[in-house]
Amino acid sequence: MKIDVLTLFPEMFGGVFGASILGKARDKGIVELNAVDFRLYANNKHNTVDDYPYGGGGGMVLKPEPIFAAVEDLMANTDKKPRVILMCPQGETFTQRKAEELAKEEHLVFICGHYEGYDERIREHLVTDELSIGDFVLTGGELPAMTIIDSVVRLLPGVLGNESSAITDSFSTGLLEYPHYTRPPVFRGWEVPEVLLSGHHARIEAWRREQSLLRTLRRRPDLLESADLTTQERTWLKEKLSETEKPQET
Known part of the structure; x- marks a missing residue:
């Protein structure tokens, strides 16, 4: 699987992508993880990726040009379109079943915002999924993207040492997991x-x-x-x- 994350803060993903289960999966070649600074795709000399909303109001809105350009660049050398996932508090609540669905894909692209919102044309004409990890607001989509990526990657064959552990996890069967015990008795x-x-x-x-x-x-x-x-x-x-x-x- 290949996973690309469009973000203004790629440095946030260094430790997450290089440690624990995600790091081991990447080292084994099971998954390719990339954090892409979409500011590099801005089409103006100041590399601005946001602007004031039409009609007035507070906050800034992410412009469509850099997001479209970044996704199209990531798709340039492949015939199969990726799942393009918008991290958004208005999106579908992420669940284990969604993780299982996404784990079957070959290429995922996550879009992380940091402003008031996205230009609606991104939502209407580019993304395939809008996901939220709960009914609360964060400063950006990076932490939710990390959460979802971890949940998805651990389901890929060969990632976990014990393949059956993912099957019995809470929510995988539709129920909460049973209690565990170990030594001493x-x-x-x-x-x-x-x-x-x-x-x-x-x-x-x-x-x-x-x-x-x-x-x-x-x-x-x-x-x-x-x-x-x-x-x-x-x-x-x-x-x-x-x-x-x-x-x-x-």
């Missing part, structure tokens, strides 16, 4: 659940599924509406929910 009097020490794989898997369902019920019940559950599991969850709603004795 007893810490300050707190014991690891006995089933995990049993070596009985079927019982362990059943326990993990049950714990995943319970954790989702307690923390993110909204996820259960679209989760792929059996009739037996839905009945069991209703029983658990009714137990929590019973009035406590005084």
Whole structure:
């Protein structure tokens, strides 16, 4: 996969692209990561990439010329068009399913802004996706882009040491992940659940599924509406929910 990020602050990506999972993926040749300063594509002597909005108002708006020129340059030597992703608080909320969708692509281009907004022609005629990481405002699109890139790259084959770990992550199955334990078996009097020490794989898997369902019920019940559950599991969850709603004795 190739990932290009159009940004006015390419230096922000040096540490992120060179460390941890992203750095290892790049070293293995699984992904090519580039931060591109789109100011270099400005078509004026002062290299300005923003201007005042037509109609008045506060803030500055990113001009279309440098963004279009940068993306077209990145596409110059390829026949296949990349997914062009606009980082925008008005965009679709990023999810694990979106990460899985983007992980199937060969080329992603992220556009990061730092002003009041984008010229609407960028949105209408250039981008394929608009993404947001939540209902809050940041100073620019760089941090959200880093978040999404990390989420996508870790799904690429060969990136993680254990391929199954990405499959069982929270949200990958539509549910929150089950609890984890490691050595020692007893810490300050707190014991690891006995089933995990049993070596009985079927019982362990059943326990993990049950714990995943319970954790989702307690923390993110909204996820259960679209989760792929059996009739037996839905009945069991209703029983658990009714137990929590019973009035406590005084």
